[in-house]
Amino acid sequence: MTSHSVDVLVIGGGIHGAAVARDAVGRGLKVMLAEKGDYACATSSSSSKLIHGGLRYLERLELGLVRESLVERAELLKTAPHLVAPLTFLLPIYHWQRRQALVLRAGLALYDALSFGDGLPASGRLDDDDIAQLPRLRQEGLTSVLQYCDCTADDARLTLAVLLDARARGADILNRRAVTAITALANFYAIELDERGQRRRVEARFIVNAAGPWVAGIDAMTEVAPPARALRLVRGSHIVLPMPEPVQRDAYTLQDDAERVVFVIPWLNERFLMVGTTDVPHQGDPGEARCSAEERAYLLTAYNRYFAQAGGPATEDDIVFTWSGVRALHNDAGAKPSRISRSPALSSVANGTGGFVSLYGGKLTTHRALAEEVLEALHRLGAEMAAPWTRDVPLYGGTLSRPELLACAEQGPRTIPLATRHRWALTYGDKIETLFERLAADPGSAEEIAPGVTRAELDHATDAEDAMTAEDFLLRRTKLHLMLDEGGRDAVKRRFAVGA
Ligand SMILES: Cc1cc2nc3c(=O)[nH]c(=O)nc-3n(C[C@H](O)[C@H](O)[C@H](O)COP(=O)(O)OP(=O)(O)OC[C@H]3O[C@@H](n4cnc5c(N)ncnc54)[C@H](O)[C@@H]3O)c2cc1C
Numbered sequence: 001m002t003s004h005s006v007d008v009l010v011i012g013g014g015i016h017g018a019a020v021a022r023d024a025v026g027r028g029l030k031v032m033l034a035e036k037g038d039y040a041c042a043t044s045s046s047s048s049k050l051i052h053g054g055l056r057y058l059e060r061l062e063l064g065l066v067r068e069s070l071v072e073r074a075e076l077l078k079t080a081p082h083l084v085a086p087l088t089f090l091l092p093i094y095h096w097q098r099r100q101a102l103v104l105r106a107g108l109a110l111y112d113a114l115s116f117g118d119g120l121p122a123s124g125r126l127d128d129d130d131i132a133q134l135p136r137l138r139q140e141g142l143t144s145v146l147q148y149c150d151c152t153a154d155d156a157r158l159t160l161a162v163l164l165d166a167r168a169r170g171a172d173i174l175n176r177r178a179v180t181a182i183t184a185l186a187n188f189y190a191i192e193l194d195e196r197g198q199r200r201r202v203e204a205r206f207i208v209n210a211a212g213p214w215v216a217g218i219d220a221m222t223e224v225a226p227p228a229r230a231l232r233l234v235r236g237s238h239i240v241l242p243m244p245e246p247v248q249r250d251a252y253t254l255q256d257d258a259e260r261v262v263f264v265i266p267w268l269n270e271r272f273l274m275v276g277t278t279d280v281p282h283q284g285d286p287g288e289a290r291c292s293a294e295e296r297a298y299l300l301t302a303y304n305r306y307f308a309q310a311g312g313p314a315t316e317d318d319i320v321f322t323w324s325g326v327r328a329l330h331n332d333a334g335a336k337p338s339r340i341s342r343s344p345a346l347s348s349v350a351n352g353t354g355g356f357v358s359l360y361g362g363k364l365t366t367h368r369a370l371a372e373e374v375l376e377a378l379h380r381l382g383a384e385m386a387a388p389w390t391r392d393v394p395l396y397g398g399t400l401s402r403p404e405l406l407a408c409a410e411q412g413p414r415t416i417p418l419a420t421r422h423r424w425a426l427t428y429g430d431k432i433e434t435l436f437e438r439l440a441a442d443p444g445s446a447e448e449i450a451p452g453v454t455r456a457e458l459d460h461a462t463d464a465e466d467a468m469t470a471e472d473f474l475l476r477r478t479k480l481h482l483m484l485d486e487g488g489r490d491a492v493k494r495r496f497a498v499g500a
Pocket of ligand 1 (some may be wrong): 011014034035052277
């Protein structure tokens with residue numbers, strides 16, 4: 001068994017583990033991150049893909065969480081412009097709804113005030129002509145349509161952008177390495193990793209448990225673990241529908257009969273609509289979370305209640321894809337899943353001159369700020385480190401604005417179709433140059449493995465981004481799984497089967 005020694009071992013390659021590893025290495029700590037599956041394979045690729053303040057948290061007066069999220073939203077627009085983009089959300093109001101226009105307008109005014117200074121458009125109300133133009137939205141009983149701005153992101157790639165930045169700064173970032181055992185020794189921990197069948201021992205003065213819904217299982221591996229917090233595992237699912245004609249450009253925030261909202265968001269160049277989410281107590285392995293028949297029915301009902309399609313209501317047969325993620329929420333009271341606070345929580349324990357920090361809850365949007373809190377906790381446990389540094393620092397691929405990226409794509413090699421170069425710009429950011437360099441060095445790599453998928457891109461995914469399976473590439477390095485037909489997906493799978 002090989003052995004290795006680090007200051008901090010981060011367990012989990014979701015957004016939170018990634019953010020902690022990045023912050024820690026930038027403060028001068030020796031960092032290793034171990035992810036048992038692929039990066040972002042769990043909750044961090046299963047979100048609603050919003051970088052948002054969370055309008056509905058205002059109702060619960062979680063003003064601190066909303067303000068922090070809106071500050072981070074503005075930050076991410078600057079530090080990951082290729083992955084995070086503003087989107088208009090419409091809030092239709094019908095006479096039968098519990099929340100009426102006055103309350104919602106007040107909520108939006110507060111949302112505007114809390115996001116002051118970020119340059120995004122303020123909220124407003126559509127006029128009657130605009131409302132009449134909205135495709136498919138049911139008009140009976142409609143009293144008003146409000147609009148506000150929020151942001152969407154590619155969640156899996158955002159996680160990867162944080163991880164690759166951490167690696168570029170010297171962190172040891174490893175996928176498909178599961179932590180299988182933790183032993184507390186005087187002043188440090190001995191950790192056993194399963195590296196696809198090979199065992200490796202790592203010694204770390206500090207452990208950060210960022211295992212998301214597996215947080216309790218990791219804590220249970222050692223007796224010197226932070227005090228456990230009450231944990232609720234709550235599943236949220238989404239369904240994907242083909243975009244009906246005419247195309248819908250704006251997203252919708254729909255109220256249901258209870259206190260929940262359902263988002264309907266145009267996705268992947270407006271080829272699809274994603275509809276979600278649910279809030280269901282989750283039992284069993286979080287890795288096996290699937291969208292149940294009841295969740296599909298709930299989401300279809302929510303959609304059909306608001307939209308009337310020419311061909312009749314959307315049905316099970318229209319669903320082209322689903323995903324489910326499990327939130328690890330800390331909660332002491334017996335609140336309904338949708339009512340449990342999304343505020344994160346930390347728990348920590350000292351182990352001589354070392355220590356252990358576990359992380360509960362959180363949001364994709366606030367990962368950077370939460371990582372700073374984790375670093376503060378490590379500092380309190382005795383870790384010596386430099387000052388906070390991550391604010392305003394671009395993520396991997398994030399140094400160019402969208403217009404600059406699209407200009408860069410326009411100037412790329414003509415052997416690659418322009419649509420593909422545009423997709424690359426908004427997937428790889430400034431690292432599009434790496435792909436262009438690869439093509440210049442090896443013109444044959446412009447060969448198409450599947451429509452719009454070149455060998456150069458697959459090589460980049462395996463060499464620079466640790467993709468090991470077709471699924472890593474199709475679902476998380478890109479979203480091509482939905483853009484390719486079965487033949488295209490099979491071609492990518494064959495490529496990985498022989499070693500991409
Ligand atoms: C349905 C849904 C919608 C959401 N929508 C939004 C949204 O729109 N905007 C927003 O800001 N937030 C959203 N969130 C919240 C956000 O997605 C999560 O807070 C965030 O992704 C959690 O990241 P994480 O790193 O804590 O956990 P995860 O992403 O689950 O990462 C934990 C990782 O630990 C790994 N791991 C587990 N055990 C081990 C082990 N033994 N060894 C090594 N690795 C291990 C797992 O494989 C996993 O990859 C949503 C959440 C859900 C569920």
